[in-house]
Amino acid sequence: MGIVKFDSAGEWNVRVPLLIVGAGAAGLCAALAAKEAGVEAVVIERDAVPSGSTALSAGLIPAAGTRFQRAKGIADSPDWLAADIQRKAHGQAPTALVETVARGSAPLIEWLTEHHGLPFELIENFNYPGHSALRMHGLPSRTGRELIDRLRNAAELNEIIVLTGCTAENLFAEKEGGVRGIEIVRGDEKRERIGCDALILACNGYGGNPELVRRFIPEMADALYFGHPGNRGEAVLWGEGLGAELACLAAYQGHGSVATPHNILITWAVIMAGGFQVNTEGRRFCDETCGYSEQAAEVPRQPGGIAWDIFDARIAVVARQFEDFQAAERAGAVLIADSVDELAAQMRVHAESFAEEWGDVEILKTRGGRDRYSRSFSAEQKLLPPYFAVKVTGALFHTQGGLVIDTTGRVKRKDGRLFPNLFAAGGAAVGISGSTAAGYLSGNGLLTATVLGHLAGASAAALVSDQSE
Numbered sequence: 001m002g003i004v005k006f007d008s009a010g011e012w013n014v015r016v017p018l019l020i021v022g023a024g025a026a027g028l029c030a031a032l033a034a035k036e037a038g039v040e041a042v043v044i045e046r047d048a049v050p051s052g053s054t055a056l057s058a059g060l061i062p063a064a065g066t067r068f069q070r071a072k073g074i075a076d077s078p079d080w081l082a083a084d085i086q087r088k089a090h091g092q093a094p095t096a097l098v099e100t101v102a103r104g105s106a107p108l109i110e111w112l113t114e115h116h117g118l119p120f121e122l123i124e125n126f127n128y129p130g131h132s133a134l135r136m137h138g139l140p141s142r143t144g145r146e147l148i149d150r151l152r153n154a155a156e157l158n159e160i161i162v163l164t165g166c167t168a169e170n171l172f173a174e175k176e177g178g179v180r181g182i183e184i185v186r187g188d189e190k191r192e193r194i195g196c197d198a199l200i201l202a203c204n205g206y207g208g209n210p211e212l213v214r215r216f217i218p219e220m221a222d223a224l225y226f227g228h229p230g231n232r233g234e235a236v237l238w239g240e241g242l243g244a245e246l247a248c249l250a251a252y253q254g255h256g257s258v259a260t261p262h263n264i265l266i267t268w269a270v271i272m273a274g275g276f277q278v279n280t281e282g283r284r285f286c287d288e289t290c291g292y293s294e295q296a297a298e299v300p301r302q303p304g305g306i307a308w309d310i311f312d313a314r315i316a317v318v319a320r321q322f323e324d325f326q327a328a329e330r331a332g333a334v335l336i337a338d339s340v341d342e343l344a345a346q347m348r349v350h351a352e353s354f355a356e357e358w359g360d361v362e363i364l365k366t367r368g369g370r371d372r373y374s375r376s377f378s379a380e381q382k383l384l385p386p387y388f389a390v391k392v393t394g395a396l397f398h399t400q401g402g403l404v405i406d407t408t409g410r411v412k413r414k415d416g417r418l419f420p421n422l423f424a425a426g427g428a429a430v431g432i433s434g435s436t437a438a439g440y441l442s443g444n445g446l447l448t449a450t451v452l453g454h455l456a457g458a459s460a461a462a463l464v465s466d467q468s469e
C-alpha cells in the first residue's frame with residue numbers, strides 16, 4: 001500500500017486525462033470544478049458508497065462575505081477570516097494559502113448553492129471558538145452525511161465517473177517527478193492500471209493508519225479515532241516515496257466532547273452557549289473556549305480519561321439542531337436533574353467541589369471578570385434547571401499534516417520545485433492549522449477540502465487542457 005513505482009513505460013488498462021483519488025468533499029469538489037472547465041475526471045473511491053470523514057462531520061463550512069451573511073446584516077470579510085485562522089494557528093499557517101482559502105470561501109458556498117443546489121444556511125444561534133463573525137454555513141440537517149449525499153448527487157447529475165469499491169494502491173511516476181498513473185485493486189482483488197495526464201490526491205490523511213498516527217502524533221496513538229477508517233495515509237506514503245515536501249505531521253483536528261461509551265459527537269455549542277466541563281473530581285480544568293481540538297488530548301489526561309459537559313435546557317435546544325445530539329439523547333447519554341446536587345449524584349462526581357465550581361461560574365456570569373484559566377463568562381446566561389450533563393472523552397478526528405501545496409493545489413518537492421502534474425487537496429494536503437492540535441480553527445477541515453478541492457480541480461483541468469492543445 002502506498003508504494004511509488006518508478007516505471008515510466010507502464011502499460012495501462014485505460015488512460016484518462018484527470019484522475020482523482022478519494023470521493024470525499026475534496027475529491028467531488030475537484031471533479032465538479034474540472035467538469036465545469038471541460039475536463040472529465042475519473043474518481044477512484046475505496047468505499048462502495050462515498051462517505052469519507054465528510055459524512056462523519058457536521059458539514060459546517062466557514063465562509064466570509066456570503067450573501068447569507070449580508071441578508072442577516074452580518075459584517076465579515078476574507079481578511080477577518082484569514083486573521084482568525086492565523087490567530088488560532090499561532091501565525092504558523094502558510095500565508096498565501098490562508099488568503100486563498102479565505103478569499104475563496106464565499107464564492108465556494110455560493111457555487112455549491114447556486115450551481116449544485118446545496119441549500120446552505122447561516123448558523124445563527126451560536127458561534128465557534130475563534131471566529132470573529134457568525135460565518136458557519138450548514139445544510140438543513142447539519143450533517144456531513146447530507147453534504148456528501150448532495151455532492152454525490154451533483155456528481156451524478158454531471159455524469160462524473162466515480163469508480164467505487166476500488167482502492168488506489170500504488171503510484172507510477174517518472175524519476176524526474178511526472179506522475180504517470182495509479183494501480184487500483186477492486187473488491188474482487190482484480191488489479192488494473194489507470195494512466196493519467198494529471199492526478200489529484202484527495203484521499204485525506206492518516207488518521208485511519210495506527211502506525212502513522214503513532215509515528216507522527218504519539219499523544220493520540222491510543223486515543224479513539226473518530227474519522228473515516230479508510231483514510232490510511234497513502235498521500236503521505238506516496239509523498240515520501242516521490243520526495244515531496246511534507247509538513248506539520250503532528251497537527252490534527254481533535255475533539256474533547258465525544259459521548260462515552262456511546263461514541264456520539266456532542267456539539268461544542270453546549271460549551272460556547274454558556275456550559276463548561278468538569279472532571280470526575282467535579283473540578284474544571286481549562287478554558288474550554290480556547291477550542292475543542294486541544295481538548296482531545298486534555299480530556300483523556302483527566303482522571304479516568306473522561307470529563308463531563310455541563311449545560312442546561314436552553315442550551316440543549318441549541319444543541320438539538322444537530323442530529324448527533326438527538327441521537328445522544330435517544331441513546332441515554334444525556335443526564336438531566338433539577339438541582340446541582342442531584343446532577344452531581346447522577347454523575348457520581350465529588351458534590352462539594354462540583355457545587356463550588358458551579359457557584360464560581362455563575363458568579364462570574366453576574367459580576368464579570370475572568371476565572372483562573374482566563375475564561376470570561378460575562379456574556380453568558382445563567383444556567384437554569386433542569387440541568388444537563390454528558391460524560392465525554394477526547395478523540396482524533398482527522399490529521400492536519402500532509403503534502404505541501406502552492407495556491408493552485410500543485411504539490412511541492414523537497415527541493416522547492418513543483419511536481420509537474422500532481423495536485424492535492426483536503427486532508428491529503430497540509431492544513432492551515434500550524435503544527436499542533438491547538439491551531440485548528442473550527443471549519444478548517446471542510447474549508448480546505450472544498451475550496452482547495454475546487455481550486456485543484458480547476459488548476460488540473462487547465463493543465464490537462466493546455467497539454468492537449
Ligand SMILES: Cc1cc2nc3c(=O)[nH]c(=O)nc-3n(C[C@H](O)[C@H](O)[C@H](O)COP(=O)(O)OP(=O)(O)OC[C@H]3O[C@@H](n4cnc5c(N)ncnc54)[C@H](O)[C@@H]3O)c2cc1C
Nearest residue numbers: 022024025026046052053054057058168426427443445446
Ligand atoms: C466527527 C467529525 C466531525 C467533523 N466536523 C467538521 C465540521 O463540522 N466542519 C469542518 O470543516 N470539518 C469537520 N471535520 C473534518 C472534515 O470532516 C474533514 O476535514 C473533511 O471531510 C476532509 O475531506 P476530504 O475530502 O479531504 O476527506 P474524506 O471526506 O475523508 O474523503 C476521503 C475519501 O478518500 C477515500 N480514500 C482514501 N484512501 C483511498 C485510496 N487509497 N483509494 C481510494 N479511495 C481512498 C476514502 O474512502 C474517502 O471516501 C469533522 C471530522 C470528523 C471526523
